[in-house]
Every structure is written in C-alpha cells, then in structure tokens.
Amino acid sequence: MRVTERFRRVDADTLLYQVTIEDQETFTAPWTAEIPIIKTTGPVFEYACHEGNYAMTGGLAGARAEEGKVGLR
Numbered sequence: 001m002r003v004t005e006r007f008r009r010v011d012a013d014t015l016l017y018q019v020t021i022e023d024q025e026t027f028t029a030p031w032t033a034e035i036p037i038i039k040t041t042g043p044v045f046e047y048a049c050h051e052g053n054y055a056m057t058g059g060l061a062g063a064r065a066e067e068g069k070v071g072l073r
Helices: 055-067
Strands: 003-011 015-021 031-038
Touching: none
Parallel strands: none
Antiparallel strands: 003 015, 015 031
C-alpha cells in the first residue's frame, strides 16, 4: 500500500488536503480524496474521540448554557 498526502494553498484562506491511496491488493485502481481546509477566526479545538468520557457531557452542557442554547439539567 502507498499513501500520498499533499497540502496546497488555494488562496489566502484555504488549504487543499489531498490524499491518494494505491493498493493493488485491495483496490482495482488508485483513488484520491480532497478536503478543503478553510481558515477559521475562532479558537481551534483538538478533535479527539471521547467515547466513554462521561465528563464531556457536563463540559458540553456548561458550554451550551453559556451560549444560551439550553439550560443545565
């Protein structure tokens, strides 16, 4: 298997992430995916799996309450 990743600046606010997968044992032909990454003005938070992290419920409920979207239970 061969994985090729590329990052290309499209404009001042956009990066294009491109990945190509080549695996003759699994796929009949190479395939490519592209994902535009748009600049954000707000804070950047880590993306991580929080399965089984029960503290997340309280933290997210508090954040939603501060945003005025829902009340705390």
